[in-house]
Amino acid sequence: MLSMPHLRIxxxxxxxxxxxxxxxxxxxxxxxxxxxINDDVFFISLFEKQFLLLLPSAEDPASEAxxxxxxxxxxxxxxxxxxxCKLEKxxxxxxxxxxxxxxxxxxxxxxxxxxxxxxITDCIDRLIEILSMNQLQRELEFHKEFMFYWNSQSxxxxxxxxxxxxxxxxxxxxxxxxxxxxRLVDHCLVLSDLADREKGDKLWTxxxxxxxxxxxxxxxxxxxxxxxxxxxxxxxxxxxxxxxxINHIDDYSFEKLKTLIPKSxxxxxxxxxxxxxxxxxxxxxxxxxxGFGHTLIxxxxxxxxxxxxxxxERKDYLWLCEQIGNDVGLNDKRILIAGAGSLGSYVSLExxxxxxxxxxxxxxxxxxxENILRWSCGGLxxxxxxxxxxxxxxxxxxxxxxxxxxxxxxDEKSLIESLSYSDMLxxxxxxxxxxxxxxxxxxxxxCSIPVFFVWLEEGGMFSHILYVNYQQKGCFExxxxxxxxxxxxxxxxxxxxxxxxxxxxxNGCGGTRAAYGTAILLxxxxxxxxxxxxxxxxxxxxSTLFDVTPQGIEISNTNLHMERCCCCGSQR
Amino acid sequence: MKLKKQFADFYKEIRIDDEAHELxxxxxxxxxxxxSKFPEILSQHxxxxxxxxxxxxxxxxxxxxxxxxxxxxxRDVAVMIPLDTSLNTDPRRIKGYLRDxxxxxxxxxxxxxxxxRASYFEDGAERxxxxxxxxxxxxxxxxxxxxxxxxxxxxxxxxxPDGLNDYLCERINGNDQLRRVxxxxxxxxxxxxxxxxxxxxxPPSIGLTLLACDCFSQQTSNEGDDDLxxxxxxxKAIQDRFVxxxxxxxxxxxxxxxxxxxxxxxxxxxxxxxxNSHMDVFYxxxxxxxxxxxxAVNVExxxxxxxxxxxxxxxxxxxPPKDAVNASSQNRREHxxx
Numbered sequence: 001m002l003s004m005p006h007l008r009i010x011x012x013x014x015x016x017x018x019x020x021x022x023x024x025x026x027x028x029x030x031x032x033x034x035x036x037i038n039d040d041v042f043f044i045s046l047f048e049k050q051f052l053l054l055l056p057s058a059e060d061p062a063s064e065a066x067x068x069x070x071x072x073x074x075x076x077x078x079x080x081x082x083x084x085c086k087l088e089k090x091x092x093x094x095x096x097x098x099x100x101x102x103x104x105x106x107x108x109x110x111x112x113x114x115x116x117x118x119x120i121t122d123c124i125d126r127l128i129e130i131l132s133m134n135q136l137q138r139e140l141e142f143h144k145e146f147m148f149y150w151n152s153q154s155x156x157x158x159x160x161x162x163x164x165x166x167x168x169x170x171x172x173x174x175x176x177x178x179x180x181x182x183r184l185v186d187h188c189l190v191l192s193d194l195a196d197r198e199k200g201d202k203l204w205t206x207x208x209x210x211x212x213x214x215x216x217x218x219x220x221x222x223x224x225x226x227x228x229x230x231x232x233x234x235x236x237x238x239x240x241x242x243x244x245x246i247n248h249i250d251d252y253s254f255e256k257l258k259t260l261i262p263k264s265x266x267x268x269x270x271x272x273x274x275x276x277x278x279x280x281x282x283x284x285x286x287x288x289x290x291g292f293g294h295t296l297i298x299x300x301x302x303x304x305x306x307x308x309x310x311x312x313e314r315k316d317y318l319w320l321c322e323q324i325g326n327d328v329g330l331n332d333k334r335i336l337i338a339g340a341g342s343l344g345s346y347v348s349l350e351x352x353x354x355x356x357x358x359x360x361x362x363x364x365x366x367x368x369x370e371n372i373l374r375w376s377c378g379g380l381x382x383x384x385x386x387x388x389x390x391x392x393x394x395x396x397x398x399x400x401x402x403x404x405x406x407x408x409x410x411d412e413k414s415l416i417e418s419l420s421y422s423d424m425l426x427x428x429x430x431x432x433x434x435x436x437x438x439x440x441x442x443x444x445x446x447c448s449i450p451v452f453f454v455w456l457e458e459g460g461m462f463s464h465i466l467y468v469n470y471q472q473k474g475c476f477e478x479x480x481x482x483x484x485x486x487x488x489x490x491x492x493x494x495x496x497x498x499x500x501x502x503x504x505x506x507n508g509c510g511g512t513r514a515a516y517g518t519a520i521l522l523x524x525x526x527x528x529x530x531x532x533x534x535x536x537x538x539x540x541x542x543s544t545l546f547d548v549t550p551q552g553i554e555i556s557n558t559n560l561h562m563e564r565c566c567c568c569g570s571q572r
Numbered sequence: 573m574k575l576k577k578q579f580a581d582f583y584k585e586i587r588i589d590d591e592a593h594e595l596x597x598x599x600x601x602x603x604x605x606x607x608s609k610f611p612e613i614l615s616q617h618x619x620x621x622x623x624x625x626x627x628x629x630x631x632x633x634x635x636x637x638x639x640x641x642x643x644x645x646x647r648d649v650a651v652m653i654p655l656d657t658s659l660n661t662d663p664r665r666i667k668g669y670l671r672d673x674x675x676x677x678x679x680x681x682x683x684x685x686x687x688x689r690a691s692y693f694e695d696g697a698e699r700x701x702x703x704x705x706x707x708x709x710x711x712x713x714x715x716x717x718x719x720x721x722x723x724x725x726x727x728x729x730x731x732x733p734d735g736l737n738d739y740l741c742e743r744i745n746g747n748d749q750l751r752r753v754x755x756x757x758x759x760x761x762x763x764x765x766x767x768x769x770x771x772x773x774x775p776p777s778i779g780l781t782l783l784a785c786d787c788f789s790q791q792t793s794n795e796g797d798d799d800l801x802x803x804x805x806x807x808k809a810i811q812d813r814f815v816x817x818x819x820x821x822x823x824x825x826x827x828x829x830x831x832x833x834x835x836x837x838x839x840x841x842x843x844x845x846x847x848n849s850h851m852d853v854f855y856x857x858x859x860x861x862x863x864x865x866x867x868a869v870n871v872e873x874x875x876x877x878x879x880x881x882x883x884x885x886x887x888x889x890x891x892p893p894k895d896a897v898n899a900s901s902q903n904r905r906e907h908x909x910x
Contacts (some may be wrong), residue, residue, distance in 0.1 A: 058753055094777060109830065134888075135887070135888040136585060136887065136890065137890060138890050140890075221641075223584065241593075242592075242593055242594050243592045243593070244594050244595065244699055244700055245592050245595070245641060245642070245645045245700075246592055247587065247589070247590060247591075247592045247593055249593075251593075254593050532605070571766055
């Protein structure tokens with residue numbers, strides 16, 4: 001059933017609007033036969049097709065004009081929806097079938113800014129543009145909604161969820177059957193939940209007899225999704241893998257197809273196509289007649305019985321990161337975080353949200369109730385080990401996330417061992433003694449990976465991030481060294497003695513806690529993410545100290561490298 | 573700079589970077605058939621060559637990377653063999669042996685005037701063909717086998733396929749804008765001669781490529797390559813190469829000549845000149861194209877310029893939206909925060 005807007009405005013206004021609308025429509029040479037159905041609905045003929053035009057509401061500035069194609073089963077233009085709505089006699093509109101014409105990308109235009117008349121001309125202009133498209137333009141428009149068309153042609157259940165390690169090279173996929181979906185997982189990818197059980201039953205079953213392959217499409221020209229009047233056949237598949245004029249796949253994929261000999265009668269092929277602003281991934285089941293012992297390319301060219309589009313959704317972490325514009329550089333980085341307190345909890349959470357998949361967290365401490373307001377996981381894990389709680393929470397994000405909790409205080413041995421399995425170290429511990437100790441150790445070990453020391457000052461105003469490149473001068477101990485080579489208090493501190501003293505809260509049992517809220521945690525974490533990105537992109541290469549304040553982030557004016565530093569300077 | 577993106581998209585749309593896998597497979601199989609069967613067939617006619625004596629030479633647009641999308645895929649690969657042309661005076665006979673060497677049911681083989689053609693069909697329609705010009709290396713000279721199978725005119729024509737390749741590669745390789753301009757001009761030719769049935773009335777690719785190399789005008793600014801201006805100036809310079817002369821009936825006609833840069837230095841437009849009307853049509857079409865491109869260069873609006881360029885290059889050239897519409901909708905655009 002169509003939903004029609006109703007104008008509820010004063011009669012005079014309606015008359016003015018209707019008149020002007022008719023004038024507007026009749027001013028188009030392309031439009032024939034303008035017929036008014038009621039106050040806010042017109043029937044128009046355009047390029048020998050009939051359309052129902054529903055005017056925008058004059059009362060609602062955010063409303064837009066709508067267009068429906070009338071009684072036409074065959075038109076296969078992009079943006080003309082596939083489903084039909086049938087109108088019964090009792091409706092005020094002509095009896096028949098209607099297909100919506102999608103004229104606007106979702107939330108792409110601020111409709112409130114358009115004058116009423118311009119909404120109508122804009123709508124008609126867009127409709128004319130759609131109907132006037134040449135073959136290439138139609139192809140480009142179809143590409144924009146490729147997955148809509150693909151999945152509209154396939155059965156709703158089961159859904160095929162694709163997990164890729166990368167999407168630029170041929171890959172073999174493993175097939176796992178679940179209750180309502182099937183997973184196609186890159187052979188090189190480890191998903192942490194594949195062994196999960198529900199009431200004793202395994203949630204995922206690995207079907208070794210199913211063969212599935214991922215093939216990247218390197219040239220998308222002339223590849224149209226299945227649409228009305230164009231169901232995919234073996235010809236479409238052959239055109240992709242064995243194009244006569246255009247190589248749609250690269251030589252590596254083609255060689256793989258020439259050497260692989262399928263063992264089963266049905267295989268699944270997953271294709272990935274990079275379009276202008278998106279990557280589409282679609283899967284199909286290819287049923288062969290027989291002909292065992294032949295290569296995959298031979299079977300595709302000579303032995304296809306049928307192909308079946310599969311309802312496909314891509315699910316891997318790389319894809320999710322790309323969907324929100326994450327820099328995917330962190331995807332393959334293994335990160336060690338020392339300290340899972342307030343700052344460590346925010347940092348680890350955001351690193352994962354920004355693409356990091358493999359994280360080791362060290363902390364032997366338990367979460368105290370007094371600290372939950374500045375603990376990134378809220379009330380979760382009270383009285384429990386902080387690293388363990390973070391592991392549980394982070395691993396729930398996605399089956400590719402591999403967080404490992406080490407419920408111990410990081411020690412020298414663990415730190416040195418970690419250098420063999422880490423690409424980056426982040427210290428989020430407040431204890432200067434420990435940081436100085438680890439700093440020395442990393443210098444002595446000639447640490448070659450980026451190291452970040454992050455700490456907060458009392459009072460919630462100032463925080464600091466020190467990036468250390470141990471191949472060069474400048475280290476954490478430099479900050480505790482004066483020009484004479486004598487150890488002093490952290491020279492980067494901005495707080496006065498008095499301010500520092502006043503920002504301490506005592507717990508009544510001899511312990512103290514620094515006073516600060518979550519604002520400093522959020523801005524320090526955000527600054528750290530930017531600095532990590534710049535280090536990874538080689539924008540920053542030398543050891544650098546950053547000061548983070550409510551006013552912004554800047555390279556500190558505290559002299560970092562001390563010539564007479566006992567760790568990295570002349571007094572080593 | 574006007575239409576920079578549209579030209580970039582257009583080139584992406586029409587270009588063929590490399591042999592498609594099917595074409596490569598077929599060429600390799602064909603090459604293998606020639607190497608294994610041609611010496612054997614020749615030996616049956618007292619001509620002795622070894623498999624290793626056969627040289628296959630990449631030719632044409634695939635060699636220069638100026639191939640564009642077309643209805644029929646056309647590949648040129650020369651076959652060169654050592655041969656005493658004074659003993660084997662009739663090249664049609666040797667071309668016949670080459671045909672016999674590759675004649676199998678999966679391909680249709682025919683003898684054309686300058687080559688042997690292997691055509692591949694699907695559902696009754698030609699899918700692609702590979703042209704095999706046959707060259708004889710006789711002493712220090714190379715000769716092209718010319719003549720239809722049953723034609724009267726035939727003979728060994730002195731040639732230098734390697735020299736031609738070197739000449740064109742030297743000019744085109746490393747000059748991406750020239751390569752693109754050649755592709756645009758070939759696309760223009762294909763658009764304007766789409767309904768032609770007679771090969772002689774269509775300007776040959778080698779002719780257009782040589783003229784484009786001669787007349788190319790590189791156009792670059794601090795915004796990058798200006799392909800519109802480069803195309804307009806190059807086509808204008810080609811137009812200026814036409815000369816007016818009277819034909820034997822006293823009619824004023826436009827003609828253009830371009831000799832091969834290597835032996836036999838023949839005019840690549842000679843076949844077109846068999847009819848004055850072919851040359852006139854070529855000139856008139858080129859004049860119209862230059863007019864349209866000049867208008868495109870001169871108008872302010874990118875939309876209007878796009879219309880002019882589309883008239884020349886066809887509907888694959890996408891016209892940008894009207895500036896006013898574009899600005900108006902740009903101002904009212906937004907996106908979802910998700």
